[in-house]
Structures are given as structure tokens and as C-alpha cells.
Amino acid sequence: MGNTRVFVCENSIDGIFTAVYDAWSSGYGHNNVRIEEQCEKNSYSNMALFSDYIMVKTDFDKAVKVSRSVRAKISEEAYEMVCKAALSDCQGKGDLIYRFLILGFRMGAGIVNHLSNEVVNKVFKLNRNVNGEVHHFLGFIRFSEHENHVLTAVIHPRNNVLTLVTPHFADRLPNERFVIFDGNRNICSLHVPGKPWVIAEIPEADADDYRCRADDEYGKLWKTFFNSIAIKERTNLKLQRNNLPLRFRKDMTEFIPDKPISEL
Numbered sequence: 001m002g003n004t005r006v007f008v009c010e011n012s013i014d015g016i017f018t019a020v021y022d023a024w025s026s027g028y029g030h031n032n033v034r035i036e037e038q039c040e041k042n043s044y045s046n047m048a049l050f051s052d053y054i055m056v057k058t059d060f061d062k063a064v065k066v067s068r069s070v071r072a073k074i075s076e077e078a079y080e081m082v083c084k085a086a087l088s089d090c091q092g093k094g095d096l097i098y099r100f101l102i103l104g105f106r107m108g109a110g111i112v113n114h115l116s117n118e119v120v121n122k123v124f125k126l127n128r129n130v131n132g133e134v135h136h137f138l139g140f141i142r143f144s145e146h147e148n149h150v151l152t153a154v155i156h157p158r159n160n161v162l163t164l165v166t167p168h169f170a171d172r173l174p175n176e177r178f179v180i181f182d183g184n185r186n187i188c189s190l191h192v193p194g195k196p197w198v199i200a201e202i203p204e205a206d207a208d209d210y211r212c213r214a215d216d217e218y219g220k221l222w223k224t225f226f227n228s229i230a231i232k233e234r235t236n237l238k239l240q241r242n243n244l245p246l247r248f249r250k251d252m253t254e255f256i257p258d259k260p261i262s263e264l
Contacts, residue, residue, distance in 0.1 A: 004034055009056040009094060011037045013086040016094045017063035019056045020101060030102055035094035070101065075109035085126040087160045096122055133157055134164045140244070141165065142253040143178060151178035154251045162189050163199060170197045183251075 005028050009019035016037055023033045034051075070079045082097050090096070099119045104111040114120045143151040151173070155162075162182050166189040169178065174193060181188040181202075191197040249255040 004032055004051045006034045006036050006051050006053045007056050008036050008038065008053055010058045011039065012058065013083055014060055014063040015056065015058045016086050016097055017066040018059045019094060020098050021059075021062040021066050022054075022056055023098060033098075035098045036092075037094035039091060066101075070104070073108070074101075074104040074111060077112050078104050078109070081112060081123055081127050084130045084164075085123050087164070088126045088130050089158050089160070090126055093126065096126075130159045130161060130164070133159050134161050136245075136248065137161060137165045138168050140248045140252060141169070141180065142251065144253070149177065151176055152181065153178070154181050154183050156183045156247070156251060158184075160185065162187060166191070166197050166199075 005023075005026065007019040007023045007026075009015040016035065019035045019037075023035055026033060067079060070082065078100075082100060085093055085097055085100075096119060100111070100123045103114070103117065103119060107114065111120060112124075115124055137155055137157065141153050141155060143153045145151055155165075160182075162180060162185075166180060169180070170191050173191070176191070177193065178191050179188050186203055187199055187201050189197055189199055
């Protein structure tokens with residue numbers, strides 16, 4: 001038995017799809033290959049003995065061929081599932097997607113309901129986790145208006161959900177210029193009226209440049225609303241934490257102090 005070939009790819013949908021294309025067409029056999037995506041902190045798992053590591057250069061044309069095949073030979077639902085799995089923060093998702101597609105091309109559209117299979121079940125759980133976080137951010141994102149009339153917001157998502165939450169706000173704020181900054185990945189979505197929104201990488205960005213400000217009009221409105229609907233005698237902190245996890249609050253206007261923490 002020969003060494004396992006590990007295809008190491010960029011941590012993105014296009015990167016993983018390129019690795020799927022290269023691994024599939026390599027001729028080494030599905031049992032003798034593995035896909036490993038680059039971690040978001042630019043590190044890799046410990047290298048295994050008796051494995052050959054092959055660096056994969058992201059190729060958009062190869063990625064498109066894989067996406068077309070998934071949509072045509074499995075289903076649109078399966079395509080959406082693997083895309084959302086690719087956006088998750090799960091290490092090892094690249095190989096999981098590869099195993100899912102092996103089954104999918106064999107079973108067809110029915111793969112999405114084959115939850116008794118361990119691979120399918122894991123992909124389903126990744127989708128549920130990503131969808132849950134997107135649902136949270138659609139309600140928890142807070143914008144501030146800056147002097148140039150640009151709306152800005154900061155989020156710190158566990159999964160790479162920026163491409164999933166931005167269309168919601170582009171649809172509801174079509175006449176606004178806005179920026180949503182992902183402080184965990186130093187990327188942001190940019191929306192300008194009349195043009196398609198885009199994702200941009202900002203390596204040296206500071207989240208404080210985009211963070212909600214409690215002293216602007218939006219901030220004052222949020223704080224007034226938050227305080228006016230509260231009933232002190234019926235405060236239930238446990239229920240509040242269940243509905244609004246603590247990790248979201250540092251980016252939400254109503255929980256930001258009126259003064260910088262250093263001045264309190």
C-alpha cells in the first residue's frame with residue numbers, strides 16, 4: 001500500500017472545490033487521498049507519517065466544474081449544503097466534503113436525507129450550526145452612521161458567514177452605503193447603492209474603526225429602545241443569555257458603555 005496523498009488547499013469554497021477536483025482526477029483512489037484545508041490562523045494540523053503533502057493552488061475554473069457537477073448530478077440542495085459546510089469553522093471540513101461528494105455522486109439527490117450515514121450527518125450538523133449563526137446575526141448586527149454617511153458594523157462570527165448575512169442587508173438597505181467588518185478574519189463586505197456588494201480583505205484593519213458608537217443617533221435610539229422595553233421586576237438573566245449569547249454583546253450598541261471603558 002502506498003503513502004496517503006494529502007491535498008492541502010486554501011480555506012475557501014473555491015480552494016476546497018479545487019482540491020476535490022485534483023484529488024478526484026489524481027488516479028490515486030479515494031481511499032488513498034485526503035483533503036486538508038488551511039486553518040484560518042494560517043496553520044496546519046500535525047503532519048502524518050507515511051503521507052505525501054501536495055499543495056493545491058486555487059483554480060476558479062476547476063472549482064466551477066465541481067460546482068456544476070454537484071448541481072447537475074446530485075442536487076441544488078446538496079450544493080448549498082457543501083458550500084455552507086465549507087464556510088464553517090470545523091477543521092477537517094475539506095475531507096468531509098470530499099467524502100460527502102463521493103457518496104452524493106453515487107446516490108444522487110437522496111444523499112441529503114441519508115442522515116444515518118456518519119458523513120452526511122456531520123455535514124448536516126455543520127449546516128445547522130452555520131444557519132443558526134446567520135439567523136443570530138440577522139437580528140444582532142448593529143450599524144453606526146459615520147460623518148461620511150457610511151453605515152458600519154462589526155461582527156465576530158465563529159463561522160465565515162459574511163457572504164450569507166450581507167444579502168439580507170443589501171436587500172433591506174438598498175440606498176445605503178454600508179460596511180460589515182468581520183473582526184475574526186479581517187474581511188468586510190462593502191455595499192454601494194446601485195452596485196453589487198463585494199467582499200474585501202483588510203489585513204491591517206482595526207475593528208474599532210467600524211464598531212458601533214453609543215453616542216450617534218442610531219446608538220441613542222437602540223439604547224432608548226432597550227431601556228424602555230425592560231421591566232426591572234421581571235429581569236431574567238438566564239433567559240436573556242439563552243436568547244442573546246454573551247459572545248455577541250461586545251458588538252451590540254445597547255451593551256456598549258456610553259464612555260470608553262478606560263474612562264469609567
